[in-house]
Amino acid sequence: MLNLLLKLKKNDVLLIQYPFKKFYALQCRIARLKGAKTVTLIHDLGTFRRHKLTAEQEVKLLSLTDFIIVHNDSMKKWLETQGCLVPMCSLEIFDYLSDSNPSDAMQDNASHNHVVYAGALGERKNTFLYQLDALLGGCVMDLYGRGNLQTDLPWKNIHFKGFKASDDFIADAGGDWGLVWDGDSVDECSGNWGEYLRINNPHKASFYLRAGMPVIVWKQSAMAKFITENNLGIAIDSLKELSQVxxxxxxxxxxxxxxxxxxxxxxxxxxxxxxxAFAVALKTI
Known part of the structure; x- marks a missing residue:
């Protein structure tokens, strides 16, 4: 990394993916000293993700860059409210590159009630699943992932499939819908995970879409507007609505x-x- 920074010249543009564990501030400062510009692409905000930073600390760090690509307008508004004055634009949704592709064949099924949930499975993040099985009358769910969530339960409608590599999942996940939901409640995306969904774009949504599945998102999530306006899925208030919808x-x-x-x-x-988004950044700086 140091070699790259030392090679920077005046008017170069350095793209930094944020968070960068230790040297984010150093990169921004060296680039500025050498007359280069920095563009920061946010993946996660420490204020929400791991609560390792206060909002004030986060904004102080991000104020060192020349331009920020945020997830969406909700994240942009939050940063502005916290006092961030750096020019920003919205990514809208994360891209997802893969050599795999889902089948192009459109299945002519009478029903479309096969839901998929994939990701890291943890007691804090996914305990809503313990309540969900009883609400899935008329629907089935395939559960992919690994973690400390208990999955050897007598579920009737949820089928645990274990871990599947991302390219394999994209090629043959086979579901009708991908579910984006976090927390311990079926009524809402609750707790810290739910609060984060109000301003972030989960990579999981892009993963499902890349696998050819429309997505189901929480109506109060930042992704809801983009998904519904582009006819890429549905937004619901509660998982209690899911089966009927x-x-x-x-x-x-x-x-x-x-x-x-x-x-x-x-x-x-x-x-x-x-x-x-990067084209907007280059034009702005």
Whole structure:
């Protein structure tokens, strides 16, 4: 890293992925001393993710850069409210590059009630699953991942599939929907994880879309507007609604959504959203 920083020249642009464990401030300062510009792409905010920073500390760090690519307008507004004056633009959604592809064949099923949930499975983050099984009448869920969540339970509608590599998942996950939900409640995305969903873009949403599945998101999440406006899935207030919403959805409505997702996934694989945001950054600085 030091060699790269020492090679910087005037008017160069250094892209920094944030958080950068130890040397974020150093990179920004050296770039400035050498007359280069920095663009920061936010992946996570420490104020929310691990609570290792206060909002004041986070903004102080981010104020060292020349431009910030944030997840969405909700994150942009939060940073501005906390006093961040650095120019920003919204990524909108994370791209997801993979050599794998889901099948292009549109299944003509009468029902579209097969839900998938994938990711790190933890007692703090995913305990809503303990309550969900009883609410899935008429639906089934495949659960992928690993962690300390108890999965050897007598579930009737949830089927634990273990860990699957991301490229393999994209190629053959086989579900109708991907669920984006965190916390210990089926009524809302609760606790710190839920609060974070109000301002961040979960990579999980991009992962499901890249696998050709429309997504189910919490209506109060930052992703809800983007997903619904682009017809890439649905937004619900509570998981208690899930079974009814899916079983009553007309087949034509689902197939229209599915078709939209199958086109949209190519944008994610091409890096479309990062390229667009980075172009704005270069024009601004």
């Amino acid at each position: 899916l079983t009553e959805m007309p087949k034509e409505k689902y197939q229209e959504m599915k078709s939209e997702v199958m086109s949209f996934k190519d944008k994610l694989n091409d890096g479309f959203f990062f390229k667009k």
